[in-house]
Amino acid sequence: MRQLIIIGASGHGKVVADCAAKNGYENIIFLDDDKNVTHCGKYKVVGRSKEAARMSGDVIVAIGNANFRRKIQTSIAENRLSTLIHPEAVIGDDVEIGVGSIVMAGVVINSGSRIGKGVIVNTSSSIDHDCMIGDFVHVAVGAHLAGSVLVDDNSWIGAGAIINNNLHVCSSCMIGAGAVVVKNIEEEGTYVGVPAKRIMNKC
Numbered sequence: 001m002r003q004l005i006i007i008g009a010s011g012h013g014k015v016v017a018d019c020a021a022k023n024g025y026e027n028i029i030f031l032d033d034d035k036n037v038t039h040c041g042k043y044k045v046v047g048r049s050k051e052a053a054r055m056s057g058d059v060i061v062a063i064g065n066a067n068f069r070r071k072i073q074t075s076i077a078e079n080r081l082s083t084l085i086h087p088e089a090v091i092g093d094d095v096e097i098g099v100g101s102i103v104m105a106g107v108v109i110n111s112g113s114r115i116g117k118g119v120i121v122n123t124s125s126s127i128d129h130d131c132m133i134g135d136f137v138h139v140a141v142g143a144h145l146a147g148s149v150l151v152d153d154n155s156w157i158g159a160g161a162i163i164n165n166n167l168h169v170c171s172s173c174m175i176g177a178g179a180v181v182v183k184n185i186e187e188e189g190t191y192v193g194v195p196a197k198r199i200m201n202k203c
């Protein structure tokens with residue numbers, strides 16, 4: 001029986017579990033560092049994240065915060081990491097998806113794109129041709145990246161945001177929900193609005 005250990009029993013964890021079940025995992029269990037959390041949807045929380053090392057089964061980290069996701073994922077041997085692609089996602093030719101990444105339902109990733117490790121490509125978002133998405137990026141629900149967009153490690157593209165084609169978003173940026181990015185973003189920070197403007201120098 002295929003077992004998957006999901007680290008992080010949040011709402012995001014529930015969606016990851018749905019996707020895992022559609023990928024053929026029959027035994028799904030959760031680990032979470034909050035000892036007060038006992039369940040994630042219908043699944044049990046059976047221990048803390050550090051216990052993954054001594055348990056058998058594949059592992060995926062379902063934590064939204066990029067720094068925590070990176071820290072936990074890099075503590076786990078790569079050959080134990082699962083990569084989940086929902087059967088209702090559309091993946092073009094010559095697309096590479098790194099270990100520990102998850103591609104949710106309704107996503108389209110077009111030809112020639114590269115998706116890093118530990119990336120969340122969330123429900124109904126799209127990544128057009130020849131995009132380069134760094135490690136531990138989150139493309140939130142309904143966000144759209146036009147062709148040849150480059151997003152560096154750890155950045156978060158908020159729900160419904162749009163990044164125009166050929167643009168670069170540097171690492172550790174937060175692009176707010178509904179923002180439209182029309183110029184390269186070369187400084188870390190939080191950007192909101194149409195066109196997107198920096199409102200904070202950190203994310």
Ligand SMILES: CC(C)(COP(=O)(O)OP(=O)(O)OC[C@H]1O[C@@H](n2cnc3c(N)ncnc32)[C@H](O)[C@@H]1OP(=O)(O)O)[C@@H](O)C(=O)NCCC(=O)NCCS
Pocket residue numbers: 122140141157158159160174175176177178179190191192193199
């Ligand atoms: C951008 C964001 C991170 C800012 O959150 P925050 O640091 O808590 O900032 P605040 O809510 O204090 O907002 C600061 C200012 O920016 C404005 N603002 C915040 N988010 C905005 C957005 N998405 N678009 C336009 N303006 C926004 C606020 O109205 C506020 O303006 P004011 O100072 O004139 O009142 C957050 O609002 C956001 O958009 N998060 C993305 C959520 C998301 O996509 N989730 C996806 C889950 S899959």
